[in-house]
Amino acid sequence: QVQLVESGGGVVQPGRSLRLSCAASGLAFSSSAMHWVRQAPGKGLEWVAFISYDGSNKAYADSVRGRFSISRDNSKNTLYLQMNSLRAEDTALYYCASPAIPWGQGTLATVSS
């Protein structure tokens, strides 16, 4: 069945970087658009970034544009989110997602001094 498994979260200081990964299985990853979505503690869902199936098109939420970068490796069925210049307000559970596909459990990124 379809499975998305996020990893790479942790605790980092403000201004530092973190790289999240998402391993996909059970779907045609190389032909699937992929997204990152986050949820801050006690808050709703916020879309973060999009990448087209071949990586040629990308889009970002205003809150992360210029700091975050989405990428993918279709040979490894893996999606990435490089997060730079992290702020306290970036603290959240980060989920990778594809349209109409069940989500994984997410990975927690905590930005704190």
Added chain:
Amino acid sequence: ENVLTQSPGTLSLSPGERATLSCRARQSVNNNYLAWFQQKPGQAPRLLIYGASSRATGIPDRFSGSGSGTDFTLTISRLEPEDFAVYYCQQYGTALWTFGQGTKVEIK
């Protein structure tokens, strides 16, 4: 961006009752690419409905989705104890996804 507004914010009902949740989009949702998710405390969002009305794998038939264009509805025909949770709608008709703010279904 296509803002989604969910109503009501909170729905207080008893087990066995019918729940009707609304999601209204500012602009027409492309291809009716509208999904509904259920989220319980400490858990990831669970996909219930996609394409406005198609149930995801393993979702009980008491959950149904309807609507098109800008107005969508999630109906739970008879609430079971495990259905009390927060529900989100999502449009995925554009690359810039948007989510509603959520409706909490609580036990009356």
